Amino acid sequence: MPTLLMITPENLEIKRFRAYQLNNFMQLTMPYLAGFVPKEYDIRLLDEHTEPIIFEKFDLVAITVNTPNAPYAYAISKKFRELGSWVALGGPHVTLNPEEAALHCDTIFIGEAEETWPQFLNDFLCKKAQKVYTSSRAPSLAGLPIPRRDLIVGNRFISGAVFASRGCPHNCSYCSLKKIYHNTFRTRPVDEVIKDIASMPNKYFVFWDDNFFADPSYTKALLKDLAKLNKKWAAQVTAHSCEDEELLRLAKSAGCLYLFLGLESFSEQGLKDANKSFNKIEQYGKIADKLHRHGISIQAGIVFGFDSDTPDVFETTLKACNDIGIDGVTASILTPFPGTGIYDQYKNEGRLLDVGWNYYNGKTRVAYVPKQMSPEELLNGYNEFRRKFYSWKSIIKRICKSRVNIFYNLAMNYGYRQAYRNFAKLDIGDSKGMNIFEQLI
Known part of the structure; x- marks a missing residue:
């Protein structure tokens, strides 16, 4: 049974910025896409807002990438590829910068994934995964799976x-x-x-x-x-x-x-x-x-x-x-x-x-x-x-x-107040913001 790790990354700088805010609801992308995963996979979700990444080999690692997390997501991908994992990247930044993202992984997803993600999962099982999967039409939002909230680790309130x-x-x-x-x-x-x-x-x-x-x-x-x-x-x-x-x-x-x-x-x-x-x-x-x-x-x-x-x-x-x-x-x-x-x-x-x-x-x-x-x-x-x-x-x-x-x-205002006061005390690093890679050094 192939092992699958689905990661919602969060670089250290933004994690520190969000600390103490009470409305930090979990991003839905990975729990939702997990609902499409067939029973042939042994699946695990990981959201860095609630738990750190432990680098160990998985057969397949999927990472959702937004623009400010892109350099950090690429570094995560590099670590897992060095361990022998097949890494797939999707999300808004990949859709907007597919050629860049393709340099840092084995497979990229361009656009919405309701049709391309299940196709890729079947291709991967058959050992014929492609380099690029592109959404060619607007997928219907009818008949979608229930997100796999049962796989969420950490604070259930934010799920x-x-x-x-x-x-x-x-x-x-x-x-x-x-x-x-x-x-x-x-x-x-x-x-x-x-x-x-x-x-x-x-x-x-x-x-x-x-x-x-x-x-x-x-x-x-x-x-x-x-x-x-x-x-x-x-x-x-x-x-x-x-x-x-x-x-x-x-x-x-x-x-x-x-x-x-x-x-x-x-x-x-x-x-x-x-x-x-x-x-x-x-x-x-x-x-x-x-x-x-x-x-x-x-x-x-x-x-x-x-x-x-x-x-x-x-x-x-x-x-x-x-x-x-x-x-x-x-x-x-x-x-x-x-x-x-x-x-x-x-x-x-x-x-x-x-x-x-x-x-x-x-x-x-x-x-x-x-x-x-x-x-x-x-x-x-x-x-x-x-x-x-x-x-x-x-x-x-x-x-x-x-x-x-x-x-x-x-309560909400107090949380934002504490988040500001906490972040204001921190040294967020040199002018290039390289501290977002602290977790990987």
Whole structure:
């Protein structure tokens, strides 16, 4: 029986950054793909958020690769290949950079894997595995297997993740979804999603959908059935979609605790830079009040570093978030991921820094030259925003303004506060960020 190890890698720098955050739900990719693995394999899942890699020979090692983890994933692959394992790489970075990834493994997967992964597993059993497997069409999301959550090691609380749809109808300048997935929005059958959720032992879970409210009619039908399961959950949506009162009412009755809203910027020009003009800043306060009236908390996605951003953007954003009672913020540094419009723009303008992919994490490093500040000013301003936003003064002000899910919001804010304080004490290494390879030295 061939042995199969499926790895979700996490380099040391990002693991340290995420420490103490309470919403670190496990990535779904590998538990989901494990559901396709036939009984002929002896399978093991490994997520570095909960356990370290022990290097020993497996017949087959599969690794999912995102851009900031690419150098680290390649190093992991090298170690296993030296032990005699066949290594397969897939994920968003491989899809966007297949020629690069192919240099570091035995097999690569380009695009969505619902059809190519099972084909490869059968080929491997027959000793005729190919070098490249490419998704040539948008796979149906009907009849998918239940993720193998029984194989997850570590904290069971964070294993609650599910998806009901794939893709997004919008085309934000910094987003690579259109290149990673076939450019079509799809949904899973409602009854299959409900069966998937019901199979989870978790009381709390998260929808990994890119835009959970993208098809309101579908989502409403799903929420009506979900309400029967007595679960608590969160999802990512657009601010514009929250104008639908019925959608919010059904979400709350189905157990919604909070919604992640991609607000991105409190600047009209910033939203234009993001190709997200459908967001209306003058509506942010009204949307926040509406969500709070329905008892739903707001986790806002904020991005710093658009071409129109000046050094005062950090204080302006902090004041705006505090004033309208944003419950929490996931702040990011604008990152020109390969395959996006801004990557091509910055490359043509000579603004991409000569740094490794580990700089493309959106949290601890800057990978390009901003227009109206230096990379150092952007990074320092971003960190100062996080420090002030998760100060007790800001936390108390926002909770008093929001007045929903108070215990939950306090716990979440405290976790982010501790994560910032913990990471701020660390020396994250030299200017090239080579410390991400500490685990392999």
